[in-house]
Amino acid sequence: MKNINSIAVLTSGGDSPGMNAAIRAVVRSAIYYNLKVYGVYEGYKGLIENNICELKSSDVSNIIQRGGTILRTARCDEFKSPEGRQKAHQNLKEKGIDGLVVIGGDGTFTGAKFFSQETNIPVIGIPGTIDNDLYGTDYTIGYDTALNTVVEAVDKIRDTASAHNRLFFIEVMGRDAGFIALRSAIAVGAEAALLPEVKTHYEELKEFLLANNSHKKSSIIIVAEGERHGGAYNIAERVEKDHPEYNVRVSVLGHMQRGGSPSAFDRVMASRLGVSAVKALINGHSALMCGVLKNEDVLVPFKEAIKDTKQLNQALLDINKILTI
């Protein structure tokens, strides 16, 4: 056990729904364990610029249901240099802060890894990203909400697609990882999913479309933004050129996937991980990400969480293949 008296929490990188629920959990559990707790505004930028304020329990009232982050988030190049990180360290030292919780994705954890190596301030991470691409945890905060947003949007698009007998290419977020694309494809009953992790050849897709055209009133193809054909517009253009008989449309869902009120699942996950992060600091841990694996709380070294590649679930890939005949 380490003697921790005072901690700070920040959100960094891309925002995700449920970050507020995680902030609330960190603040309330810190107070529960008799720690002083500070909020850092705008991520590492606020750490360097000393934009740090003490938070009371009432400051996090009525935020569990809100998307975005009350602490705001930012990208900060200065934190990538040891000099920038030393400024941040100095600000924490002056306030007597002896532990830090960072909520974010792999960039945030990369910065946190360096910071914890260079200073004596322990840092614990909470995975907050809609992409679900961090190794060592089954879920990241915001993923479930983003998935539900995609499903709701695609259901609506399906209504108009069926009315007009159209082929829709719908692009969802996931530059490096197809978690949102695969799960949403299953959930909406998509005719196909193009994922960064799976090499789908253009010829395969064409054959598939031809085979399906006779008995489907509408077709929805989910395209992860990072897949190999260059996104929904490129692949749609190609299909349209080769098959003028198709009534092709494209929809890029974009930033709506990051917003909105977090789902019950994300609120519970964020609450659980927030408490877990504070306990990890009290128990003397550092340079670890809190996660949940097979429904157990786990602590994963930052270097593993950001380095190892998380695989798509093979069973879900098989299910998707079986159900798209």
Ligand code: ADP
């Ligand atoms: P995310 O955490 O969502 O992946 P980013 O990749 O934008 O978001 O990273 C958030 C912040 O983390 C960056 O703006 C920067 O301050 C910090 N960061 C990212 N990469 C590094 C790095 N290699 N070294 C130090 N800090 C980093």
